[in-house]
Amino acid sequence: MSNRKSIFFKYFVICSAVILISFVCLGTVLLLVSSRYFIDEKKSLLEKNTKALALYTQEEMLAQPADWKKSVTDEMMQYSMACNADFILCDSTGAVLVNSSKDPVCSPHNISVHELEAFSDNCEYVYSDLGGAFDAIYHVIGKSFKANGPEYYVLAFSSKAAQDDYTYNIMEIFIVSAIIVLVIVMFLVYFMTLKLTEPIKEIAEVSKKIGAGDFSVTLPDYSTSELEQLSNAFNDMAASLKSYDTMRNSFLANVSHELRTPMTSIGGFVDGLLDGTIPKEQERYYLKIISSEVHRLARLVRSMLNLAKIEAGELKPNLQYFSVLEPIVDTLVTFEPRLEEKQIEIRGLDVDRVTLYADNDLVHQVMYNLIENAIKFVDKGGYIEFHFEPEGNMTSISIRNSGEGLSEDELPLVFDRFYKTDKSRGLDKTGVGLGLNIVRSIIKLHGGKIMVRSVKNEYTEFVFTLPNKAEGD
Template sequence: MLNKLSLKIGLLFFIVVITVEIILFSILYTNLVNDRVDDVMGDLLARGNTHRDVLEENYTPSTLEHVAIMESESDFIVAITDQEGVVVTSSNPMAPEMISVIRHTDNDQVPDEGVVLESDWAEKNFVATDSPIIMDGVHSGHVFMFANSNHIEKIISNLTQQFLIIGVITVILTIITVIVLSKVITQPLVGMKQATEALSRGNHEVELSTSRKDELGELATAITRLSKDLKRLKNERNEFLSNVSHELRTPLTYLKGYTDIINRDTTSEEDRTRYTQIIQEETEHLAGLIKTLFELAKIDQNEFAIKKEKVEFDALIQKIVERIYPAIEERSIEFSYFCPSNVVITIDSERIQQVLLNILDNAIKYTPRGNHVRLEVVQNKNDVLTVISDTGEGISEEDMPYIFERLYRAEKSRSRSKGGSGLGLTIAKEIVELHNGKMEVESEPGEGTVFNISLPKEDAYEKSIVD
């Protein structure tokens, strides 16, 4: 079955090809017809000239008769006139049309090599030529040759017939070519249309042939890639949702457990206060988790607000250090930092604080007591590099590719015991990228981890999304 597209392409091809063919065939036909008519007229004149030559050599009644007898057996008619234009002899009886041709000939104007008098085979019954007889320099008569127009019509109709047959064959071949061509062109497109329909119905197992090396092949490759991406996204979404529900369920189970204990009559006042505090901490953790999830959802929908302003970076670092100090003290970490005093940078100060706090929090959390954490700011020409390094447990090679993924925690139980939910680095990286910055990490298990956060001083592109 021809589909709509192949029908359209086919029809267009057909009309164009047939128009070109008709134009070319018409030119060829007209030229051939003219050639054939010219041939016939040339032959007729040559025949007349031959008779004339014979007569010029030997102008006798018997020669005249001989010429007339010869032509009476041929398809042609000869009429020979004298000096005055009176017909001396002719091969056949003269039709009125022939006589009028002879009468209307201006005898003196005819050149020696003869002339075609009438070639309009379509309108007239006869075509005619005239060869003058000159003897001893004196104009002595004419040899008129006539041919019935039917003779030419027959030749032309033969030609027309051949053209018709060739024309029909050409049209059939054109139709076949057009059908095959339009199918070849549209078949992959139809396949791709079906594939995209399958994709939109939720079937993400689309596999198209991608062996072609042209634009259609590229399109098929793109659709196949798209289907794979969709499948991956669907899997990621499912995994993420189950991770989220798990993350929410765990603290909720704690909350329920502790509330149950608090409500028991046997629970002492002291325990009640302790459990209420745990409930408060868990609720805060849960609220923080939900807030981060909400922020990530906003980033996904390009609705995350980044409000940039000029910030003195050392003041910002100072603020961050003050905020993490209690945790440093508590875990007896040896902390040092350095930031040049003249660094001015255009950033969303709240968000960048959040980024640096997340990374410092990790450095402190995943570093055993007594180890080192260092923060160092280096000012370059166009960007500011913040390096946060620790001498903690490091990140294993298997975990490395995933640490920026949502809800990913290396050694889950360990990290959970430290209150982590695996969202800190995800949001940190997203925020840095919204600032057109870069975040890189190097780590050696057992040796420590180094995070490099580079932020442009001025955002040349203003890529950020401000609502």
């Protein structure tokens, strides 16, 4: 069983983890901020009330030196309830004179003189148990004042429990709110993740159909730009595969046809020779036909191998400098009997040296196929004309022959494999329909281009480019 997790699972887990981490971080920050806010607010409130209570106590001691304690105690209790804190009044020896707290833990009788030294006539803050006077740590604000000679201290204190209660209430509200929001967000993330991964499942299903050979399926348009780009690329791929499949089927059909025709002829004639159907005096004639068909098969196989090598990138051109007239003249010499038979005029070769930087053997094959094609379709007494035009680091070469020409429907098809015009089928019994396709492949291998143009009943012209110098020269 596979341990791989689905994209849906991974995306959902990642989103959930990010949300949870965000809430934890937010809760931590909220806890720190709320605690700091409580302390600051509490300190401000205690400081304000301590100053006011110290001032009131000082005034009462001055006004009623012998009877100030009751009024100060009542006032201290009012301040204690108002700010939710307790107050202590002690003298300079640390003896507690008045205490608003009824809790025995917060009712010390004496406070260390050393601890009182931390307080002055300005309000001072400490976070301490005042040297063991309290059984726990408290927030303490203290202020000293003098009345009738002696020095006194008013201390306001608030336990950490109050801070903890405040923080707990804040966090309780936050956690409840976070849980509610988290449930809603997780619900939304689940369905958004489901919606986001649906196209991937759809692409997987379409891929299976294409893998099964159904190239007619396509992906729909998506609202997300990335998925739209993927959909377009996938549909283009499917269209290309469909085109390649059509080409493959056509190629197999054409190859089968081209192989079957000569093999059928060879088989039939050989059987006729073996069973005596063909008379002895005609055996030589039919053996020549068999030889011609064998050569035709050899040309077909050789042409297909050349195409396969070029398309597979196995055929690397041997680049060198040479005159373009060399392969042209060699080819014309080869076809000299046919040129004389059709009384063809050769034009355009009286030019200065035209140098190419290409593979001599491959260019020779290009010239051979194009000149053979021109001789095949030129009219009797017509002409074959060559033209050369340098264009930067490329040279444009054209081969034009007079004659019937090609129709507009035939022009886009002449470079297709095994394509033959109706006229070609009548004139050429030995061709295999791969010559012009090989020409185009060789020219593309050199980085050039080829095109054909024709005027009906006037001429047909092939124009192509080949490099005339190495890159960087």
